[in-house]
Amino acid sequence: MVTAIMSGYALSLAAPAVHRVVRRWSGWIIALLPAGLFAYFLSLVGRVAGGEVIVASYEWFPSLGYNLTFYFDGLSLLFALIVTGIGTLVIVYAGSYLAGDPWLGRFYAIVLIFMASMLGVVIADNLIALFVFWELTSISSYLLIGYKFDKAASRAAALQALLVTGGGGLALLAGLLLLGLISGSWEISALFGEAEAIQAHHLYLPALLLILAGAFTKSAQFPFHFWLPGAMEAPAPVSAYLHSATMVKAGVFLLARLSPALGGTDEWTALVTSAGAVTMFLGGFLAWKQTDLKRILAYSTVSTLGTLVLLLGIGSSIAVKGAAVLLLAHAMYKGSLFLMAGGLDHETGTRDITAMGGLARSMPVSMLAASLAALSMAGLPPLVGFISKEVLYEATLEDAVWPALITAVAVAGNVFVVAAAGLVAIKPFWGEWVETPKHPHEGPVGLWLGPVLLAGLGLFVGLAPGVVSHDLIAPAASAVLQKETTVKLALWHGINPMLVLSVITVGLGVAAYVWRERLGNRLNILDPGSRFGPARIYQEAVDGLPRFATAVTSVLQSGYLRLYLTTIVVVTVGLVGFTLASRVDAGGMWRTPDVRIYEILVAGMILAGALGVTLMRSRMASVAALGTVGYGIALLYVLFSAPDLAMTQFAIETLTVLLFVFVIYRLPKYATLTSRRDRVRDAVVALLAGAMMTTLVLIVTAEPLRSRLTPYFAENSLPLGKGRNIVNVILVDFRAFDTLGEITVLSVAAIGVYALMKLRLGQAGDEES
Amino acid sequence: MEVVLAFVIGGLYAAGLFMMMRRSMVKVIMGLALLGYASNLLIFTVGRLTRGSSPLIPADAAQPAAPFADPLPQALILTAIVIGFGVQAFALVLFKRTYQSVGTDDLDSIRATEKS
Numbered sequence: 001m002v003t004a005i006m007s008g009y010a011l012s013l014a015a016p017a018v019h020r021v022v023r024r025w026s027g028w029i030i031a032l033l034p035a036g037l038f039a040y041f042l043s044l045v046g047r048v049a050g051g052e053v054i055v056a057s058y059e060w061f062p063s064l065g066y067n068l069t070f071y072f073d074g075l076s077l078l079f080a081l082i083v084t085g086i087g088t089l090v091i092v093y094a095g096s097y098l099a100g101d102p103w104l105g106r107f108y109a110i111v112l113i114f115m116a117s118m119l120g121v122v123i124a125d126n127l128i129a130l131f132v133f134w135e136l137t138s139i140s141s142y143l144l145i146g147y148k149f150d151k152a153a154s155r156a157a158a159l160q161a162l163l164v165t166g167g168g169g170l171a172l173l174a175g176l177l178l179l180g181l182i183s184g185s186w187e188i189s190a191l192f193g194e195a196e197a198i199q200a201h202h203l204y205l206p207a208l209l210l211i212l213a214g215a216f217t218k219s220a221q222f223p224f225h226f227w228l229p230g231a232m233e234a235p236a237p238v239s240a241y242l243h244s245a246t247m248v249k250a251g252v253f254l255l256a257r258l259s260p261a262l263g264g265t266d267e268w269t270a271l272v273t274s275a276g277a278v279t280m281f282l283g284g285f286l287a288w289k290q291t292d293l294k295r296i297l298a299y300s301t302v303s304t305l306g307t308l309v310l311l312l313g314i315g316s317s318i319a320v321k322g323a324a325v326l327l328l329a330h331a332m333y334k335g336s337l338f339l340m341a342g343g344l345d346h347e348t349g350t351r352d353i354t355a356m357g358g359l360a361r362s363m364p365v366s367m368l369a370a371s372l373a374a375l376s377m378a379g380l381p382p383l384v385g386f387i388s389k390e391v392l393y394e395a396t397l398e399d400a401v402w403p404a405l406i407t408a409v410a411v412a413g414n415v416f417v418v419a420a421a422g423l424v425a426i427k428p429f430w431g432e433w434v435e436t437p438k439h440p441h442e443g444p445v446g447l448w449l450g451p452v453l454l455a456g457l458g459l460f461v462g463l464a465p466g467v468v469s470h471d472l473i474a475p476a477a478s479a480v481l482q483k484e485t486t487v488k489l490a491l492w493h494g495i496n497p498m499l500v501l502s503v504i505t506v507g508l509g510v511a512a513y514v515w516r517e518r519l520g521n522r523l524n525i526l527d528p529g530s531r532f533g534p535a536r537i538y539q540e541a542v543d544g545l546p547r548f549a550t551a552v553t554s555v556l557q558s559g560y561l562r563l564y565l566t567t568i569v570v571v572t573v574g575l576v577g578f579t580l581a582s583r584v585d586a587g588g589m590w591r592t593p594d595v596r597i598y599e600i601l602v603a604g605m606i607l608a609g610a611l612g613v614t615l616m617r618s619r620m621a622s623v624a625a626l627g628t629v630g631y632g633i634a635l636l637y638v639l640f641s642a643p644d645l646a647m648t649q650f651a652i653e654t655l656t657v658l659l660f661v662f663v664i665y666r667l668p669k670y671a672t673l674t675s676r677r678d679r680v681r682d683a684v685v686a687l688l689a690g691a692m693m694t695t696l697v698l699i700v701t702a703e704p705l706r707s708r709l710t711p712y713f714a715e716n717s718l719p720l721g722k723g724r725n726i727v728n729v730i731l732v733d734f735r736a737f738d739t740l741g742e743i744t745v746l747s748v749a750a751i752g753v754y755a756l757m758k759l760r761l762g763q764a765g766d767e768e769s
Numbered sequence: 770m771e772v773v774l775a776f777v778i779g780g781l782y783a784a785g786l787f788m789m790m791r792r793s794m795v796k797v798i799m800g801l802a803l804l805g806y807a808s809n810l811l812i813f814t815v816g817r818l819t820r821g822s823s824p825l826i827p828a829d830a831a832q833p834a835a836p837f838a839d840p841l842p843q844a845l846i847l848t849a850i851v852i853g854f855g856v857q858a859f860a861l862v863l864f865k866r867t868y869q870s871v872g873t874d875d876l877d878s879i880r881a882t883e884k885s
Binding site: 014049112142147184219253284317327357444560561562565570590591593594595599600606608610611613614619622623626629630633637639640641643644645649652655656659660663664666668670671673674682683685686687689690691692693694697700701705707709710713714715717718725726727731735738742745746749750752756757 | 770771772773774775776777778779780781782783784785786787788789790791792793794795796797798799802803806809810813814815816817818819820821822823824825826827828829832833835836837838839840841843844846847848850851852853854855856857858859861862863864865866867873874875876877
């Protein structure tokens with residue numbers, strides 16, 4: 001199982017090289033891998049249809065309890081076949097469609113990465129592994145949408161798709177982690193048995209919301225649907241593969257996969273059903289409004305995704321079966337139509353359906369494929385799309401909550417999809433001949449093989465639904481429902497409500513097609529989203545972020561040292577003060593000090609010196625005051641048994657004063673630079689900091705001191721360090737490396753001072769001044 | 770005595786920070802020096818104060834007689850004093866050169882590296 005996934009990654013590394021060697025036939029050769037995988041998965045049909053679940057487990061992070069586990073059931077099988085089957089056709093197609101493109105080798109590589117990751121998503125059992133594969137599909141989608149990286153629109157669309165799906169991915173990660181914490185297990189298969197415990201947990205709703213956010217962004221559900229039409233900047237094979245048949249269905253897959261554990265609750269039904277219903281209707285309506293071939297298909301894909309989500313929200317047995325049939329049918333007809341649309345674009349040089357017409361004569365094979373696929377999309381017999389629509393109506397009619405409303409929405413959405421199918425299959429091929437930028441003729445076999453095969457398959461399955469109902473649909477439905485189910489599909493059920501609804505849908509759809517232009521403007525009221533909708537919000541957010549960053553930076557990075565200091569001091573005092581006030585008992589802080597009179601004098605001298613430094617208007621006087629502080633501290637060291645410190649301090653203080661005098665002599669006199677108000681504000685801030693430090697010292701010194709190092713140094717100074725001055729022994733023996741570092745710092749500072757003194761400010765300096 | 774020194778430390782921090790918030794470069798360096806004193810004194814005080822008993826081992830003993838001053842903070846401060854001096858010397862010379870290059874010691878007038 002893991003070999004199947006890894007082979008995709010392995011070949012993706014080699015794909016550019018393969019392409020370089022066999023330029024002309026690279027598509028056919030690289031497609032052998034997905035074809036082989038398709039055959040392999042096909043060979044598993046018997047086992048899976050028999051109810052077997054193929055599992056595999058590899059050690060991943062055993063110390064953390066994560067294992068790379070795989071779980072291959074009917075649902076995985078259905079997706080794996082779609083992923084590899086469409087993958088084969090798409091790679092063959094891309095070999096012709098992008099022939100001569102300098103980046104084709106890279107294209108193969110990314111498509112293969114995507115295919116492998118998508119297989120990983122549908123086969124993974126471990127939640128974390130699932131997430132990793134999920135994100136890899138988002139990243140490969142980003143790279144593929146931005147495939148024409150020299151076009152600004154392409155890059156913007158790629159980024160939009162990445163931000164939306166990536167943002168959802170983060171939510172999904174949080175949701176999966178919550179789910180793992182709730183159940184205590186990281187295996188999806190282990191969640192199935194714990195549905196009741198999970199749904200009763202107080203974290204169920206947050207986990208559900210986060211996971212739905214991930215699934216809805218990925219599957220372009222309202223209000224996140226806007227990225228999918230934008231993603232149509234990608235080359236046609238990418239649109240057919242990622243943004244119609246597979247990746248956008250990852251969200252649907254996730255809902256289906258987790259519905260045994262999360263589904264069935266009121267929250268699930270309400271959220272999933274309503275999102276699906278709105279998306280289904282809105283997607284259909286917007287598809288009907290477009291004139292760009294690929295955007296029509298994109299919005300109709302949104303509509304289908306909405307239908308799938310709606311069905312999973314309903315969650316009944318028939319609804320789940322309907323979802324499985326629709327999944328298969330949609331992959332066939334929409335994949336075919338997207339590839340056909342790419343072919344038209346390739347041959348005519350335009351994708352605007354108003355700019356083409358009468359192509360049936362010059363491109364008969366494409367016309368045939370498009371007609372078959374569009375009939376399936378519109379849900380007409382005898383194609384598979386008809387069967388799926390019948391099952392859909394059966395499911396909505398049996399909905400437990402609002403059957404009438406849901407059915408009405410489903411019919412309305414499908415009416416527009418029928419009209420959209422007409423737009424893509426009738427408009428370009430029939431009617432009057434319209435001159436197009438390029439002279440159209442049927443493309444090479446690679447370009448029409450995929451559409452014809454997929455459309456033909458749709459017809460075949462429609463005529464003989466028995467070939468999939470037992471082996472593919474039933475196992476997938478059983479996997480979602482977690483119980484044995486049988487599926488019987490047929491074209492003709494006799495005259496029943498579903499058939500009546502189908503007839504109504506097609507009738508209204510034809511009307512919507514015929515009167516499209518006349519109705520179009522009047523129905524704009526149904527689409528308030530274009531002006532105030534989520535796409536606008538996205539754009540505002542993307543534009544607003546740099547503005548926000550600029551504003552924050554200009555406030556924080558003002559370039560004024562005193563503002564930085566003020567910020568640091570105020571924040572520190574605030575945090576420390578809050579902690580002190582809330583956590584520390586200040587009772588023991590006040591003690592009667594044990595002092596000598598001369599000690600008080602020295603302390604007073606230091607404080608007077610410090611005050612003098614801040615108040616003196618003369619430079620020399622303030623240097624003298626600074627010296628007073630230094631010598632005062634040296635005296636303190638003398639008084640409190642630190643002779644080494646006292647000597648150092650006296651020496652250094654003398655040097656400091658000398659240095660100040662020499663340097664300050666060359667600097668200008670003090671001027672009053674700040675206003676009185678500023679000085680008062682700074683003084684308040686500084687005094688706050690001082691008060692905080694005083695409080696801290698009082699609190700700390702009220703506690704007894706327990707040092708384990710001091711006795712060690714005292715005991716071992718003589719025997720180990722051979723010295724009687726313990727401070728010296730610490731410096732040159734116990735902590736000798738510190739002293740070495742100190743010497744290094746001093747040397748560097750000395751070199752710096754010397755260099756600055758000797759520095760000749762040549763022309764560079766003159767330019768500045 | 771720790772109680773008294775707590776106020777001295779607070780005063781030194783306040784004076785140092787106040788000076789560092791001035792616009793004149795010289796005052797900023799003086800603020801830096803005051804902050805250095807304050808920090809050294811902080812370490813010293815938190816290590817507790819002992820009168821008239823240096824951490825020295827008498828000639829006829831193997832260990833100093835308790836109570837003796839804690840040698841560890843002293844060793845730390847000794848390093849800090851010297852490093853602090855290095856920093857001050859470097860900052861002073863740097864500011865002096867800055868003054869020579871840009872002709873002002875007002876920090877607010879040298880905010881940008883490029884002329885606007």
